[in-house]
Amino acid sequence: MTARSAAGEAAQRGGAGARAVARKLAAIVGPRNVVVDPAELLVYECDGLTHGRVRPDLVVLPGSTEEVAAVVRVARDASVPLVPRGAGTGLSGGARPVPGCAVLSLSRMRRILELDLENGWARVEPGVINLDVTRAVAGAGFYYAPDPSSQSVCSIGGNVAENSGGAHCLKYGFTTNHVLAARVVLSDGAVVDLGGPAPDAPGYDLLAALVGSEGMLGVVTEVTVRLLRKPETTRTFFATFPSTDEAGAAVSGIIAAGILPAAIEMMDRLAIVAAKAATGLDWPDVGAALLMDADGPRAEVEHVSARAIEIARAAGALEIRVPRDEAERQLMWKGRKSAFAAVGRISPSYLVEDGVIPRSEIARVLRDIGRLAEEAGLRVANVFHAGDGNLHPLVLYDARVPGEEERAARLGGEILRLCIRYGGSITGEHGVGAEKAAYMAEQFGPDDLDTMQRVRCAFDGAALMNPGKVFPTPRLCGEKPGPYRPHPAEVAGLAERW
């Protein structure tokens, strides 16, 4: 995007772009914490989704709730769009800048403010790295449950924005199940505390609306997360299968037997090959593998693991491996967690998809994906959270071959449509961001999208918080055929189109 059209869009919004308020922002956060140098802005042009880069006007790095509130007020008064950013590891372009915007980076706010082990929570700033929460309390036997694969680099604030998951969601839930309270700066600069110590705070569950809202409803400046006691013991096994059909049947059988594994991950042939290439693990060449964790009290875990292994065998497992010690267990998990990056070893480029299907449909959907891949003339590696039906198809392609990138993107889209057809979702944990906005209208009806837009109006009437994300079209009521009919909330002056 050129500077001229950026300024044009900003002007259309009634503002002159973030440059115009650079001095005011510097007065709030200090000149060192406002980045305007084009070379330094380069890293802020995208997040983990690296195509479709946009250069922001500037980056502002506040150090406290008060500074965030002051920055938000300045931006609002000048109609400057704000794009909040945590560690920049998101995979859906949620932190991609928009022309004329100020990126509001929370990376300076990385203090753990308070630990209350008796009541089981930690209060942290949004820039704190996910794994650092667990590191801070592990000595006392506690941990923070949500564990996205990027947990050693992603931030709690980003996790809240995307409602991040991880490998242990089946038993432990997602970020939304582990956030007890949040301090939030609203679009008008007001500071509110959402949630609280009770399981159900009175009034509307604004915290539920906020978690997963991808930085569009407010800026989180403090988060209180639930801490869990480390389970007494964890048992892991790795099982190989001739194909994903048998592996899928094993997953269904295990759940149907009343077992709730802490994690149950599936890899297909291509993913196994990649993981082996990257880690040197001595995994066999097979059609599919499962990696399962059971955790809890020792006797219970022994009982459950033994039963799950029996079921895997009955479903057609070729081989079961139980790690001899913690080091070997960690190695098995390393194989799983490195699978994404490992795909880079067998393909020059790849695209990470993230879709959800009901667990009972895994085998069928994987076959459908195989068929779609064949039609597109591309390879797809599957490594995913089988217990909760969260697929991560990795579409392999070669960007140097003309047209292949577009074909890969199209295949990714077809896979998402498949997820919708099977009653699932276009994203299980990466968010919609900039990447999947176009698919929202396929998963949701216009009534659903309108209502989401109106919720946004209630939080951010001027639509300055992370604009252009999540929603498919820049108008209140989505794309409806026929003449536009104003919504009663618009007539009453409570919401407006944009």
Next chain:
Amino acid sequence: MTAPVAAALADLARAFPAERLTRDPERLEAYGRDESDLGAYPPDVAVLVESAEEIREVFRIASAHRVPVVPVAARSGKSGGVLAVQRGIAVSLERMNRILEISPEDLVARVEPGVVTGQLQAAVEEHGLFYPPDPNSLELCTIGGNVAENAGGPRALKYGVTREYVLGLTAVVPTGEILKVGHRSIKGVAGYDLTGLLVGSEGTLAIVTEVMVKLLPRPRHVSTALVVFDSVASAARAVSRVLAGGVIPRCLELLDDVSLAAAGKTSPFRFPAGAGAALLVETDGNDEESVFAEIVRVAEIVQGDAAGEVIVAQNEAQRREVWETRRYLSVNLKTLHPMKLSEDVAVPRSKIPAMVERAKAIGARHGLVVATYGHAGDGNLHCNVLFDRAEERPRVDLAVGEILRAAVDLGGTITGEHGVGLAKRDFLEYEQGRELVALQRRLKAVFDPLGILNPGKMFPG
């Protein structure tokens, strides 16, 4: 009857068959009451709806004539959420009471809002499955009401409240949109979490017509224990010790001395004279030995703080007896004093003794007895103000107000699971402050710009 109501009635009569419209004053009187003891607020008419489209039709008529709409189901709520304070149209969901689907493979059930919670639990148990939320009224209350209030129960300690089990909803908003939000899979983060926002919105944003709930495999074994203490403080200490010991019981129920005195009237257990508190503890799991081992471990942990023996139920009959001690508490309290107002607060676990003490002291100052019991594991306490005559009500209301403020001052909240409704709307701002209440009013306004859905609830008048 006002002219708008008359016009709405005429429209309803055209849109619905006569047998689905109730105008009988006696029946309307019943629609105007719940378990809040706030009196009767009958609607002008009750419509027995059967589908989302019919609810949309009611909203259309109500919008045209600016007549209020109130959703009602089992009317077992304790905060007055269904009372028709401005009269109008009650939308009764009692006919929408089908369990549409139970899927053991996907661990979900799809139900209509009028399904009784206990009936859903029984139905899924036949498949070896488990729907954990267990409000005390589970034999009466409905899933729709549970969703509206985000109901909890003793098992919330281990399993969480209703919100954790609602995967998706179909709901009708006052402006006529029919929302289908959430998903059948347990994961899915596309768009704002409207499902989460609607759960606990107390029937003020939309009327829910279908609920997709998450199920768990049913734990095969449960162990139950009852422990007596000489004071609430030592019981609370024991609660902290249990939770710090790494055991997560599925419930940890606290009874104070007044509750124990009442429970003793029918309980098969003899509580020692001067017993100051008791805890009811339950563990569950799939391996019988390890579940029993856990309850024994709990017994060992609490032994030091307990007064006397720890009673571990040895069989299902004894287990039931222990639970009857807790379940009939509310009834037994009425044998001490015929009337009571049950308050529902939550405080940080470490503040439980202080909350019980303050509630007692507030009662004493007003010449009233307060019995406190509740879900100690998550700090959710029910403070019951006992009294004898209706004329005492103003005094009782003063005491209740002070109890609510005390909970907020201790870092807690005015409602742990019953909701704000009509009963506590004047206290919301005390807890949350003006800006947060203003934001919620803005949300209410975008869902319901005409203010026709369940007016007079949740927000200060």
